[in-house]
Amino acid sequence: MRWAAPPRPQAYPSRAAGLGRNSHFGDAGDPDSAVRRVATPEPPAGYDPLAMVPVRHARSAPRHGLTRPLGRWLARRLTSAFAGLALATLLLPGAGPATVRAANPVIRSQIVQAGLQVPWDVDFTPDGRMLVSERSGTLRIYANGEPGAALLATNRVSYVRSVGEAGLMGIAVDRSFAVNHRIYVCASRDDYGRWLNQVLRYRIDAWNRLIFEKAVIRLGAAAAPNHDGCAVEMFSDGMVWVTIGDAGVAARAQDPRSLNGKVLRVTPDGGVPANNPIMPGTTTPSLVFSMGHRNPQGIATQPGTGAVYAVEHGPERDDEVNRIYPGANYGWPCYTGTGIRNSSYTGRCGPSTAYRNPAWASGAVTWATSGGTFAAGANWGSFSGQLFVSCLKESDVRRFQLAGTTLAYRQTLFDGTWGRLRAMTRGPRNALYVTTGNGTGDRVIRITAG
Known part of the structure; x- marks a missing residue:
C-alpha cells in the first residue's frame, strides 16, 4: 500500500470506533476531504489465516522427523520471525487490525x-x-x-x-x-x-x-x-x-x-x-x-x-x-x-x-x-x-x-x-x-x- 509523502494532513476522528464499527476521518477543517471513513473489522468467527496461527502452535507442530533440539531451535526461530513480521506490520502508517486482516477491505x-x-x-x-x-x-x-x-x-x-x-x-x-x-x-x-x-x-x-x-x-x-x-x-x-x-x-x-x-x-x-x-x-x-x-x-x-x-x-x-x-x-x-x-x-x-x-x-x-x-x-x-x-x-x-x-x-x-x-x-x-x-x-x- 502506498502512502502520501510528508507533510501529511492532520486527521481527526468523529468518535471512537469499536470492533465492527466505524469512524469518520478527514483533513482537519476540510469537510469534503477524500477519505471519510475507515471501517474497523468485525470480530472474526474463527481463526483468521493471517492471525499468526503458526506462532500459537509452534511447540505442538509436527517436527517432520527432525531431532528434538533442532525442532525446538526451528520453533524458536519461527516464533521470532512471525513476531517480528507482526511488529513491522503494526508500525506501518495506518496499521492495525484493518491492515493486518486483509480479508476486510478499507x-x-x-x-x-x-x-x-x-x-x-x-x-x-x-x-x-x-x-x-x-x-x-x-x-x-x-x-x-x-x-x-x-x-x-x-x-x-x-x-x-x-x-x-x-x-x-x-x-x-x-x-x-x-x-x-x-x-x-x-x-x-x-x-x-x-x-x-x-x-x-x-x-x-x-x-x-x-x-x-x-x-x-x-x-x-x-x-x-x-x-x-x-x-x-x-x-x-x-x-x-x-x-x-x-x-x-x-x-x-x-x-x-x-x-x-x-x-x-x-x-x-x-x-x-x-x-x-x-x-x-x-x-x-x-x-x-x-x-x-x-x-x-x-x-x-x-x-x-x-x-x-x-x-x-x-x-x-x-x-x-x-x-x-x-x-x-x-x-x-x-x-x-x-x-x-x-x-x-x-x-x-x-x-x-x-x-x-x-x-x-x-x-x-x-x-x-x-x-x-x-x-x-x-x-x-x-x-x-x-x-x-x-x-x-x-x-x-x-x-x-x-x-x-x-x-x-x-x-x-x-x-x-x-x-x-x-x-x-x-x-x-x-x-x-x-x-x-x-x-x-x-x-x-x-x-x-x-
Whole structure:
C-alpha cells in the first residue's frame, strides 16, 4: 500500500470506533476531504489465516522427523520471525487490525460530482461515460466517473412532471450499448392529461444528445407525488426490469391487472417475455413478474447467481429487501415484514402463508432503504458478493451478507457523512456510486475498497 509523502494532513476522528464499527476521518477543517471513513473489522468467527496461527502452535507442530533440539531451535526461530513480521506490520502508517486482516477491505468515499439538484440515479456506458439523472428531468453525461470529470452534455427528458418524489428517476444502459447506443429511463410524465410512470428508450448520438426511440412502457402505471418506484435495470437475461410503486393507492399492489405495486420484466421493445409468469387472476403472461410491493426504489442482481433483489420502503416500519421470484406475492398492503398484519388495510387478504416473506426487514423501525447494489471483485475482499443498501432517513449505507435464503445486516458505513442517500450503482473498477438526496448541493459519491 502506498502512502502520501510528508507533510501529511492532520486527521481527526468523529468518535471512537469499536470492533465492527466505524469512524469518520478527514483533513482537519476540510469537510469534503477524500477519505471519510475507515471501517474497523468485525470480530472474526474463527481463526483468521493471517492471525499468526503458526506462532500459537509452534511447540505442538509436527517436527517432520527432525531431532528434538533442532525442532525446538526451528520453533524458536519461527516464533521470532512471525513476531517480528507482526511488529513491522503494526508500525506501518495506518496499521492495525484493518491492515493486518486483509480479508476486510478499507472502505473510502470521495466526491465525484457536486452542485446537482436531487440526482436520482447513475449508470455507465461501456466506454466509461457517467450518466446522472436529476428528478427535474435533466440527464447529464460526464466524460467518466472520476472526480471533476468534464460535463459533456445536458439533456432534457420531455413532459416530465416533477412533484414530490416524482420526476425523472431510474436510468439503465443497454447491455449492447457498444452496438446500439441505447439507454432506458423511468419517469413520471404528462401524457394527454394523464400522469403516468413510463419507461422510455433513447439513443445517445455522437454528440451525446438523447434521441427518442420509443416508449417501452407507456400505459398502466399511474404516477403520484410519492410511491413511484421507477428503478430500471437491464440484467444478463437481456430484459428490462422495472420497479413500480403503488402510487399512494395500496390496493393496486394486489391487483394483477395494474402495473402499480409490481416488479415488471419487459423486452427492450416493450413486449411481454414468453417466460414471464402467469399471475393469479390472469390467464396469460404479462409484464408483471411479481406483485405486492409498496415502493421499491432499488433493484439489483447478484453476480454469479443472477438472483434479483428489490429494495423497498415500508410504512413507518418494515423496510424490506426482497429476493424476486417469478409470480410471487410479497404481501403489501395486507402484510409487512415477516407476516405482520397491516391493520390499517381493510381490503380482502389471504393468510400470511399466501405471501412470500422478505429476505430482510427492518422490523419496528424504518431506515428508508432506497437503492442497492452488490459489491464484486477482489478489491472488496470478504465483502465481495455482499449487498450494499443506501438509506435516506438514516443517511448511511448498510452492508448485508447472504445467510441462506435471508440477508443479515452486518455494518453501517458513512453514518451521516453525506446526508440522505438515494441510488447505488456498481461502476468502473468495481467502485460503488451513490447519489445524495438532500434537495440542494447534491453530489455523486464514489465508494472504493482496497
